[in-house]
Amino acid sequence: MPRLIPVAEWAVEMFGEHKPHSYTLLRWIHSGKIQPHPIKVGRTYYVDPRAEYVEPICDLLERTS
Known part of the structure; x- marks a missing residue:
């Protein structure tokens, strides 16, 4: 399991x-x-x-197409 970092540090990266x-x-x-x-x-x-910002509506569209 990869090491986790605080969300604030992730945002800076x-x-x-x-x-x-x-x-x-x-x-x-x-x-x-x-x-x-x-x-x-x-x-x-x-x-x-390695987390990403994802718009839920885009994710839903990808799954339905």
Whole structure:
């Protein structure tokens, strides 16, 4: 199993200096837009470093076509 990193670090790696605000990251986590889904340990969310931002509607369209 790969090492997990905090979601804030993932956002910096993924988006660089234009990373989303922490509240936006929480909304993405709760709405399932980060895949594979982050894991909450204590009060911090951790995610696979290879995780991706996915729009659920796009994922649904790919599965139906």
